[in-house]
Every structure is written in structure tokens, then in C-alpha cells.
Amino acid sequence: MVQESGTTPSGGPDVASDGPDVTPDATPDGQPLREPDIRRHELAGFLRSRRERILPEQVGLPRGIRRRTPGLRREEVAQLSAVGVTWYTWLEQARPIQVSAQVLDALSRALLLDRSERAHLFALAGAVDPAPGTPCATITPAVRSMLERLEPFPACVQNSRYDILAYNRTYALMMRDMDALAPEDRNCIWLAFTDAQWQASLMNPRETKRTLVARFRSDMAEHLAEPPWKALLARLRNASPEFREIWERHEVIGNTTRSKRFVNARVGTLNVVHTNLWLGPTAGSRLVSYVPEDEETRARLEKLLTLKTLEARQPAAL
Structure with missing residues (x-):
């Protein structure tokens, strides 16, 4: 102290x-x-x-x-x-x-x-x-406009702790209904280890979790004394024995552009390329986009966007 x-x-x-x-x-x-x-x-x-x-x-x-x-x-x-x-x-x-x-x-x-x-x-x-x-974590109107312009490609803004700060309509339904989550639970690592719907969307959940933890450990080296990082680590360790086991391996890995496959409950398999675009210094927030690898995935993402748009037009249940 x-x-x-x-x-x-x-x-x-x-x-x-x-x-x-x-x-x-x-x-x-x-x-x-x-x-x-x-x-x-x-x-x-x-x-x-x-x-x-x-x-x-x-x-x-x-x-x-x-x-x-x-x-x-x-x-x-x-x-x-x-x-x-x-x-x-x-x-x-x-x-x-x-x-x-x-x-x-x-x-x-x-x-x-x-x-x-x-x-x-x-x-x-x-x-x-x-x-x-x-870095400042504020989501500006320009960034929100960029997210909308990327539709139907799923896109979101994440900080270096993998908190999801903002997202477009396609991303809102790609892994699970993001709007139904409390803001404090909108974190990729937290969802990968604690949320059944998010886990069901992962084609290779074990490898995805291992990669996420390795990246988190690598990124945390620059933030070891920061309260939000320590709080997230404590929350994950308390909630998931699987996270604790992977964390103790001390594996580290950097960020790379790579192909990913998701299983969406509404439209089927999605083959996409994951890309990071940093919005400032590389330790700050980044725009994460998912570009379809094939025409079938593009069509499915367009359908997902249509479903989300129709959902938004539905009157709230009384």
C-alpha cells in the first residue's frame, strides 16, 4: 500500500x-x-x-x-x-x-x-x-459510424482487456444476443469461459480459450498494477477452474490476422477473417472486424443483419 x-x-x-x-x-x-x-x-x-x-x-x-x-x-x-x-x-x-x-x-x-x-x-x-x-476509451460518433458502415460485416470495438465497448448490428447476433448482456459481462474472455451461448458458437472452443488466455497474459504484462486488469483476472479465476488451469501454463502469444469459424444458431457456419485495426496506440482500443471468406458466409451475414433489423422493429413485449 x-x-x-x-x-x-x-x-x-x-x-x-x-x-x-x-x-x-x-x-x-x-x-x-x-x-x-x-x-x-x-x-x-x-x-x-x-x-x-x-x-x-x-x-x-x-x-x-x-x-x-x-x-x-x-x-x-x-x-x-x-x-x-x-x-x-x-x-x-x-x-x-x-x-x-x-x-x-x-x-x-x-x-x-x-x-x-x-x-x-x-x-x-x-x-x-x-x-x-x-489512451482514451471513449467511443466517438465517427467510430460508431464506421461500425455501421461495415455492416453486414460483424465489427466491434474492444480495449486491450477484451472488453467489448461498442458493436454493430451483425456482431450483436454473431455469437449470442449481445444486447441481452449486462455491460460488465461484455468481455470476450469472460464470455468464452462462462457463457454457454458464446461457447456454443465456437468451432474449436478449447483452442480459442487457450489463445485468449495467452493473449491476455501477454497484454497484462504492461498493466500488472492496474486495478481493472487485476479485477478482471480475479473475477475469471474465481469463476472458472478451466481458466485457472490455462492461466497457470504461462503461455503468451501476440495478435495476428487469422481465419475463424463460428457456428451461428440462426444462419449456420460462418467462415471469416479476423482483423484488428488500432484506433490509437497499440495498447489502446481497437476495431475488430470479421470479413467473410466466401460468398456463402457473406449471404449468411446479410441474413443475420436482416434478422437483427427486423428484431429491432418489433414492438417491446408488454
Whole structure:
């Protein structure tokens, strides 16, 4: 656990309340706030707002039944960032403590900040970002338009953890009904080991699982300390003995363009070429497309798109 050096408040209680903290206009003796004070209060408010927007499921934590605060609790952010609960509470209360670039980096990852938010966090803290090019996982309108234009070819956007961030209508039905899944379950590795429908679509499930785990292990080497990666690994290990067994082999493999075969319950066998197109740095998000290898597969993908389009036009069941 990281312990911060520098000035810490004396006599402050070990508070971990999630209640709102009021930003004052002046010091207790009526003096206007100085620039460092203003920065601390801005930083505190920014951290609170980012914490409150994150669902526990997004970072691999259980929601529980007695959660009264929106988003994450302070102690959960502290846990994900490997800092003390009291120290993080002081940070949200704008107390005069120093924050290292290492801890800001951990906080930005725990709070799932995009590139602009990360830059804002470091600016408020008056620190230099050691990794200013950290990719942003935002799905822009242009990327969504690209996904639509690729139809009837199945396509999706995945991050380096194999979370499925967006997809087009053909992809929505290629392996299983993606729309029926909770967002936190839209992960290729998770589905390959825990979802019966997804597994049934795989022509060679054992080899597919082995390849996925080998790629995941290879990619995770650059993200070993990041909370979302650790949370996904823990979730997979807890849910699947098969995943645990393959993981312990320590196999690694890189990304390649390759042919794949899927069995779709509605239209039959699909022979496609899997291609990755990175949307930024190679450690970031990528557009994954599946191009048909033959005319029969192309016709089946067109049929799948038609089925999804007709489905979308059906009125919701009362």
C-alpha cells in the first residue's frame, strides 16, 4: 500500500464518510483562498464527481444491497488505488497533503479517467504526468459510424482487456444476443469461459480459450498494477477452474490476422477473417472486424443483419 510523504494534517479524525464536502470561498479567518487552496478544492471536487459516476461492476466490485452512496465508496477507491482510506479522504476534503505522480496515475486508472480527465487531474495537482499519452476509451460518433458502415460485416470495438465497448448490428447476433448482456459481462474472455451461448458458437472452443488466455497474459504484462486488469483476472479465476488451469501454463502469444469459424444458431457456419485495426496506440482500443471468406458466409451475414433489423422493429413485449 502506498503511503504518501509530505505534510499531513494533525489532529484530523480518521474519517471515511461519503458525504459531500463544501468548498469554502475563504479561509476560516475570512481571508481569500490562495491559489494552492483553490487547486486543492477543485481537485477534491473533481475526484468526488469521478468517483460518484462509476458503478462498482465497472471495476469488478460487488454492488451489495446496502449501498447508499452513488458510485464507488471512498474506501473502494482507496483499495483500487492502493492508498490509505484516511489519506484518500483527506484528499477529497482538500486538506494540505502532497500527492505523487505515482498515486495520481493509480487514481486515474482506478477512476477510469479518459485522456482529457487524466490531464485535468495532473494539472489540478500541479504534477507532471509520467504517461501523457494514456489512451482514451471513449467511443466517438465517427467510430460508431464506421461500425455501421461495415455492416453486414460483424465489427466491434474492444480495449486491450477484451472488453467489448461498442458493436454493430451483425456482431450483436454473431455469437449470442449481445444486447441481452449486462455491460460488465461484455468481455470476450469472460464470455468464452462462462457463457454457454458464446461457447456454443465456437468451432474449436478449447483452442480459442487457450489463445485468449495467452493473449491476455501477454497484454497484462504492461498493466500488472492496474486495478481493472487485476479485477478482471480475479473475477475469471474465481469463476472458472478451466481458466485457472490455462492461466497457470504461462503461455503468451501476440495478435495476428487469422481465419475463424463460428457456428451461428440462426444462419449456420460462418467462415471469416479476423482483423484488428488500432484506433490509437497499440495498447489502446481497437476495431475488430470479421470479413467473410466466401460468398456463402457473406449471404449468411446479410441474413443475420436482416434478422437483427427486423428484431429491432418489433414492438417491446408488454
